[in-house]
Amino acid sequence: SPARELTQNPLQKTWEPYDNGLPAGHSAQRGVCMTNCPTLIVMVGLPARGKTYISKKLTRYLNWIGVPTKEFNVGQYRRDLVKKYKSFEFFLPDNEEGLKIRKQCALAALNDVRQYLSEENGHVAVFDATNTTRERRETICKFGEENGYKTFFVESVCVDPEVIAANIVQVKLGSPDYVDCSNDEATEDFMKRIECYKNSYETLDETLDKDLSYIKIMDVGRSYLVNRVMDHIQSRIVYYLMNIHVTPRSIYLCRHGESELNLKGRIGGDPGLSVRGKEFAKSLAQFINEQNIKDLKVWTSQMKRTIQTAEALGVPYEQWKVLNEIDAGVCEEMTYEEIQENYPLEFALRDQDKYRYRYPKGESYEDLVQRLEPVIMELERQENVLVICHQAVMRCLLAYFLDKPAEQLPYLKCPLHTVLKLTPVAYG
Amino acid sequence: AWASYMTNSPTLIVMIGLPARGKTYMSKKLTRYLNWIGVPTKVFNLGVYRREAVKSYKSYDFFRHDNKEAMEIRKRCALVALEDVKAYLLEECGQIAVRFLCTKQFSMGVVFFVESVCDDPEVIAANILEVKVSSPDYPERHRENVMDDFLKRIECYKVTYQPLDPDAYDKDLSFIKVINVGQRFLVNRVQDYIQSKIVYYLMNIHVQPRTIYLCRHGESEYNLVGKIGGDSGLSPRGKQFSQALKKFIEEQEIVDLKVWTSQLKRTIQTAESLGVLYEQWKILNEIDAGVCEEMTYAEIEAKYPDEFAMRDQEKYLYRYPGGESYQDLVQRLEPVIMELERQGNVLVISHQAVMRCLLAYFLDKSADELPYLRCPLHTILKLTPVAYGCKVETITLNVEAVNTHRDKPSLNSLPSSQSPVRMRRNSFTPRARADTVKHPRHHSVGSKPLDLLGPFPSLE
Numbered sequence: 055s056p057a058r059e060l061t062q063n064p065l066q067k068t069w070e071p072y073d074n075g076l077p078a079g080h081s082a083q084r085g086v087c088m089t090n091c092p093t094l095i096v097m098v099g100l101p102a103r104g105k106t107y108i109s110k111k112l113t114r115y116l117n118w119i120g121v122p123t124k125e126f127n128v129g130q131y132r133r134d135l136v137k138k139y140k141s142f143e144f145f146l147p148d149n150e151e152g153l154k155i156r157k158q159c160a161l162a163a164l165n166d167v168r169q170y171l172s173e174e175n176g177h178v179a180v181f182d183a184t185n186t187t188r189e190r191r192e193t194i195c196k197f198g199e200e201n202g203y204k205t206f207f208v209e210s211v212c213v214d215p216e217v218i219a220a221n222i223v224q225v226k227l228g229s230p231d232y233v234d235c236s237n238d239e240a241t242e243d244f245m246k247r248i249e250c251y252k253n254s255y256e257t258l259d260e261t262l263d264k265d266l267s268y269i270k271i272m273d274v275g276r277s278y279l280v281n282r283v284m285d286h287i288q289s290r291i292v293y294y295l296m297n298i299h300v301t302p303r304s305i306y307l308c309r310h311g312e313s314e315l316n317l318k319g320r321i322g323g324d325p326g327l328s329v330r331g332k333e334f335a336k337s338l339a340q341f342i343n344e345q346n347i348k349d350l351k352v353w354t355s356q357m358k359r360t361i362q363t364a365e366a367l368g369v370p371y372e373q374w375k376v377l378n379e380i381d382a383g384v385c386e387e388m389t390y391e392e393i394q395e396n397y398p399l400e401f402a403l404r405d406q407d408k409y410r411y412r413y414p415k416g417e418s419y420e421d422l423v424q425r426l427e428p429v430i431m432e433l434e435r436q437e438n439v440l441v442i443c444h445q446a447v448m449r450c451l452l453a454y455f456l457d458k459p460a461e462q463l464p465y466l467k468c469p470l471h472t473v474l475k476l477t478p479v480a481y482g
Numbered sequence: 483a484w485a486s487y488m489t490n491s492p493t494l495i496v497m498i499g500l501p502a503r504g505k506t507y508m509s510k511k512l513t514r515y516l517n518w519i520g521v522p523t524k525v526f527n528l529g530v531y532r533r534e535a536v537k538s539y540k541s542y543d544f545f546r547h548d549n550k551e552a553m554e555i556r557k558r559c560a561l562v563a564l565e566d567v568k569a570y571l572l573e574e575c576g577q578i579a580v581r582f583l584c585t586k587q588f589s590m591g592v593v594f595f596v597e598s599v600c601d602d603p604e605v606i607a608a609n610i611l612e613v614k615v616s617s618p619d620y621p622e623r624h625r626e627n628v629m630d631d632f633l634k635r636i637e638c639y640k641v642t643y644q645p646l647d648p649d650a651y652d653k654d655l656s657f658i659k660v661i662n663v664g665q666r667f668l669v670n671r672v673q674d675y676i677q678s679k680i681v682y683y684l685m686n687i688h689v690q691p692r693t694i695y696l697c698r699h700g701e702s703e704y705n706l707v708g709k710i711g712g713d714s715g716l717s718p719r720g721k722q723f724s725q726a727l728k729k730f731i732e733e734q735e736i737v738d739l740k741v742w743t744s745q746l747k748r749t750i751q752t753a754e755s756l757g758v759l760y761e762q763w764k765i766l767n768e769i770d771a772g773v774c775e776e777m778t779y780a781e782i783e784a785k786y787p788d789e790f791a792m793r794d795q796e797k798y799l800y801r802y803p804g805g806e807s808y809q810d811l812v813q814r815l816e817p818v819i820m821e822l823e824r825q826g827n828v829l830v831i832s833h834q835a836v837m838r839c840l841l842a843y844f845l846d847k848s849a850d851e852l853p854y855l856r857c858p859l860h861t862i863l864k865l866t867p868v869a870y871g872c873k874v875e876t877i878t879l880n881v882e883a884v885n886t887h888r889d890k891p892s893l894n895s896l897p898s899s900q901s902p903v904r905m906r907r908n909s910f911t912p913r914a915r916a917d918t919v920k921h922p923r924h925h926s927v928g929s930k931p932l933d934l935l936g937p938f939p940s941l942e
Contacts, residue, residue, distance in 0.1 A: 278667075432675065
């Protein structure tokens with residue numbers, strides 16, 4: 055039989071086979087990672103070990119790289135069911151009423167997981183609860199098997215009292231559970247809450263749990279035990295978890311100073327800075343000096359305008375080609391009016407789906423995200439960094455840090471001569 | 483190279499483990515990967531030094547821990563090796579030196595340990611058969627004798643073997659412990675970017691037998707008229723090739739074959755003929771020739787004679803104006819390599835420059851050789867991992883095609899030197915960057931200087 059004809063998708067410029075005018079299904083787009091079957095990530099650990107922090111961060115990362123992910127926090131289900139939190143006694147191991155409600159919440163959450171993964175096209179679900187007993191984990195494994203999900207455990211183990219105390223201050227004192235308590239009362243109650251779990255805590259064991267797929271994170275990332283990574287997505291998750299840290303730091307994002315082409319309303323190209331752009335570079339240098347940042351790393355793209363901006367700072371900087379502005383292909387160096395005049399269809403398509411729209415012989419925002427992933431990974435590893443980049447690039451990076459979805463990303467406000475200072479706090 | 487900006491101080495990777503635990507396998511593979519992504523790396527194998535010192539190996543008795551004379555020889559070999567490591571790091575600008583030791587006491591730059599632990603006797607026996615039987619130590623022996631002698635050799639090491647202990651003695655060291663050929667990993671105190679990449683790489687490689695097939699799209703309409711780049715469809719001969727490819731693949735009877743293409747029409751058309759599921763990767767697209775896209779080489783030479791000349795001078799580093807270089811391509815292709823490592827049987831239908839980059843990774847070709855590797859149309863390269871390397875089989879499907887290969891012109895025909903390629907590109911290179919020229923790295927910003935004049939660290 056002859057090979058099928060190909061047609062080019064006008065929005066994404068990708069070639070797809072078609073049969074009788076309808077797209078046929080022999081090919082798949084390799085975005086960043088293809089998940090063959092849904093994955094259930096199961097958090098494990100005592101309270102105040104960073105499970106929710108990890109859940110939320112991982113969910114944000116996976117969604118950004120294009121893997122539909124959702125987190126399910128069992129504590130939230132409990133708060134919805136039991137309107138008012140009274141005390142740690144709810145969590146006592148012999149509190150029958152408490153146990154019943156907690157099991158009910160876990161099952162409700164699992165039910166929502168099933169709906170998300172099997173009915174709503176979710177790829178990954180993060181099940182955020184203590185899951186500290188082998189029995190509970192076996193229940194979850196069975197649930198995964200019955201539904202055809204791959205299960206991957208993420209355990210956080212930490213015995214450092216300072217870390218635990220800091221966590222309590224950062225995220226527990228402000229919890230809805232303790233809205234009517236003083237800080238001291240809340241801390242005391244929470245410590246007793248942790249005690250409720252300790253006796254029955256069964257950490258993931260190298261021998262007893264040797265057939266499970268998991269990563270055990272020890273002491274906030276000092277060391278890791280990784281067992282039976284099964285597929286690509288689990289490998290990416292492990293890599294990500296091993297690169298994140300909790301050391302306080304700030305990330306500064308800004309664009310290059312105004313360029314000569316900016317002045318003419320033209321996109322792309324490799325122009326130098328305008329007079330005002332050079333002034334901005336000087337102001338930026340002054341601002342950075344005043345901030346007195348410890349060990350600041352400065353990154354630019356390989357385009358003249360970001361490098362000229364960095365030069366004004368008088369400090370070493372690194373050039374990344376992957377930080378280059380989005381490639382506008384045939385529209386490079388045109389004004390929007392010229393694009394509308396010469397490529398009216400393209401102009402219209404871009405407004406329809408700005409995230410997925412790929413310039414002819416150029417890139418889309420979606421392509422940009424894939425290109426920028428190593429930057430995000432290295433930003434996670436680093437501490438204080440200033441990234442001097444471009445409008446579309448900065449929108450992608452910002453969307454990652456502020457958890458903005460694809461629909462909003464291409465419209466995030468990133469004006470010239472504006473610095474965004476990002477500082478991690480609590481869960482965001 | 484983009485990756486070398488990331489490493490500030492030299493890294494010493496120290497392999498640890500009993501014999502036949504895959505240390506050399508991992509060393510060589512890791513070295514190949516690091517060199518490919520642009521981090522100059524070299525292996526220093528103690529066994530090689532020992533064979534230099536002791537011309538003919540007699541038996542496992544050499545390795546007994548109570549054999550004083552042999553111990554002296556082995557210690558001296560280790561010191562000579564260390565000297566070479568130092569020389570490589572200081573003089574040859576290498577950033578990573580991978581070497582063997584079965585002890586773990588020395589200090590030099592940033593150290594990262596890779597330990598391989600294995601208690602599965604089948605795996606160990608298989609390793610011995612695969613690589614030890616053909617070792618220079620055992621030139622003409624019977625298999626059983628080799629196996630026997632080698633197992634006794636392992637026993638000699640077991641007496642003094644101290645595995646890395648993350649809970650107590652070694653808790654401050656940076657290391658990865660690979661357990662049972664990658665079933666489990668213990669990772670401790672990863673310090674920097676390079677160590678993080680090493681860990682990720684080691685966690686993605688496997689030793690299951692499999693085959694990787696590399697080929698280009700069938701001949702395209704642009705190939706016929708000598709135009710580079712673009713997004714043209716297959717010529718009639720190209721379509722013929724696709725049919726022949728389909729037949730070839732069917733005859734190979736490959737289990738669970740994955741098929742990957744780029745997002746350019748010509749590779750997709752080629753895959754379509756196979757009638758199987760395939761995945762499109764944008765990062766497998768051909769090198770972007772920028773302003774030279776869709777021109778012939780004659781047109782490029784006429785319109786951009788300087789660019790044309792420069793490309794022949796330094797083809798790996800040369801970046802087309804508004805386009806890419808081979809070096810950029812390697813960076814772009816790194817996720818493909820990582821995923822190829824994870825996968826089993828894969829057929830990658832790509833393009834000339836892309837295929838050269840992938841091939842250079844598998845066959846450990848240098849940056850100088852890479853842009854001149856032969857990847858003709860209508861030819862499949864079948865790669866099978868074997869021992870420490872890769873076996874290549876070239877299969878020409880008998881469908882005629884144009885020749886798109888250009889050799890490096892002889893020195894005489896190159897014009898007199900212009901400014902170095904790296905200095906002259908769209909990317910504006912300011913004077914501040916001294917990195918464009920290789921210089922000996924004595925110390926770098928932010929890290930302690932190496933003790934150049936200090937005594938050799940002892941092994942004790």
